[in-house]
Amino acid sequence: MGQRGRKPPSGGHRDIAEALRRDIEAGRIEEGEELPTGKALAEEWGVAPGTALQALRLLASGGWATPRPRRPAIARRPPEQTVVVRDRHVYRDQLGYYFDQNAKSWRAVGEPSRGLGVPPGHVADLLGIPRGQDVIVRDRGMGPAGATVAEQLATSYITLALADAIPALRAADTGPGGIYDRIEEVLGAIEWRETISARPASEEERERLRLPVGAPVLVVTRTSTVRSDGRELVAEVNETRMPAERFAVAYTVERDASARRPDDGEEEGTEVV
Incomplete structure (x- = not known):
């Protein structure tokens, strides 16, 4: 696995997920490469295993990882829209x-x-x-x-x-x-x-x-x-x-008659000041 970026100071699950996302986006972790397990992330970041698993779930929910049962998740890059x-x-x-x-x-x-x-x-x-x-x-x-x-x-x-x-x-x-x-x-x-x-x-x-x-x-x-x-x-x-x-x-947004432009004419009796 490539050299990953410096971890943020707080070490919360969002920080861990964001650091992994940046590494995937920058190519330091290649698409299709296995990500660290929850246990490995917990040791690396000094957090509880539950926090590390939260980070992996957050990464997957954003489309940057593909979870696999009983195996490390796989890094992925979301396709262009x-x-x-x-x-x-x-x-x-x-x-x-x-x-x-x-x-x-x-x-x-x-x-x-x-x-x-x-x-x-x-x-x-x-x-x-x-x-x-x-x-x-x-x-x-x-x-x-x-x-x-x-x-x-x-x-x-x-x-x-x-x-x-x-x-x-x-x-x-x-x-x-x-x-x-x-x-x-x-x-x-x-x-x-x-x-x-x-x-x-x-x-x-x-x-x-x-x-x-x-x-x-x-x-x-x-x-x-x-x-x-x-x-x-x-x-x-x-x-x-x-x-x-x-x-x-x-889709195309069509203009209703009530949404006419100001320069289409003023309603009768309306004074412009």
Whole structure:
């Protein structure tokens, strides 16, 4: 292990974590190198073992270490952040729809899966079905062409009733335009609404996205809505998850009529002094 920097005088767990972070950032500890154990850090800094373990946990929570059961943690450098621009538009090319210009050229990483499954409770609520009821689940990892590790995971949930009405929604290959074209051919135009949230990654998400324990993911929950028999029907719910440390979401802020510029004219009867 390389020569580490001088330790701060207080020796608290935050100081220890910060010293290790600086060493990783400066290359004195290389990415992929084993970090000192809690016992070794406690001896080096003259602190209690619990304080040393707190420092390692803090380092891992910031993305600078990957914990391993019964083995020393591994140093890592958090990746640079990529901005995902979701500008309130849906786009289409010869392959079908996409919702992010940056991901236009992305392709499936690995083999997409489909089958029956129980959706998360909030997804069942959006679909308007009882919680615990099976639905069609279509899942895929996505990333740049040639990628071997997915940059994001996208899972579509479709009710069995809709899949019975549109059998192509169960197929491995849903044809040009994918499930959205198949839905619109039968039910008419789709409208989409997205909600963005964040949560800790699940064990499966950590494995597929190669994330450390405790890493958060951004979750874009998109509902596909159509008008059927005079009522609104949620035809599909899609949840797209991406590493929060790698991605940020940007969008255009539109000016409402109430937010006009001062030089657009004064209201009648208003005197400027």
